């Protein structure tokens with residue numbers, strides 16, 4: 001009987017706590033993952049804007065040598081997978097991968113299609129829409145950002161008169177960073193959360209089990225022994241105090257047994273007459 005009570009009390013508690021912990025952990029993990037990716041995107045957007053700003057002077061002077069140098073140097077930085085500048089037609093003007101310079105990219109490719117979805121391309125992008133994640137040809141995870149290079153009065157007023165004032169966008173900068181440190185952090189976090197959940201699970205289930213044993217199972221066991229002894233005729237036996245309802249039950253049981261005893265005694269005396 002005790003075993004079945006134990007099972008009935010502990011199993012639902014364990015199942016419920018496990019469910020809560022798993023759901024809570026999944027929720028927490030997905031929120032933290034989204035936050036970390038948003039942070040990485042923000043960092044990369046800032047980096048892209050910094051690069052656009054630092055190339056501004058060279059672009060105004062149409063100094064291709066300096067631009068090529070800047071892009072090459074950025075490309076040698078650790079963690080930079082690719083960096084390229086497209087002109088407005090989708091031609092790769094500068095890239096750290098010299099093999100792809102002068103190649104055309106379709107506006108349907110990732111990094112372009114975000115603006116070029118509708119009939120009228122949008123000139124601005126939200127931070128998260130600028131970002132895309134993909135696996136490169138070496139199997140590395142890359143988080144890439146496309147930053148528009150906007151037309152400015154100084155560009156269309158420059159002596160070369162290449163750009164007109166109507167153009168909003170002169171080109172785009174595309175930079176991709178190695179996403180493996182981010183993924184590694186996420187997997188470390190996942191591992192820690194699993195350990196943490198198991199710890200919480202063991203502690204709560206253990207705590208609940210100890211509590212149940214102390215305040216329910218042990219008194220019930222004592223009650224079973226007590227009623228057994230009373231049934232065997234040991235009416236004077238007392239039940240340990242301080243068990244609340246169970247103690248009252250035991251006292252009532254003993255009183256009932258005593259009444260039954262005296263009733264049968266009387267019956268025997270009547271019969272004996």
Ligand code: HEC
Pocket residue numbers: 086088089090091105106107108111112113114115116121122123124125146147148166167168169170172
């Ligand atoms: C930030 C948004 C944005 C991104 C990213 C972007 N474009 Fe554009 N693109 C525009 C806008 C806006 C125009 C319209 C002309 C203008 O205002 O300068 C345009 C015009 C063009 C045009 C000429 C007009 C046409 O529709 O044929 C081409 C070609 C083009 N883009 C190709 C690309 C390619 C290729 C990429 C990716 C490497 C790209 N664009 C990325 C916003 C974007």
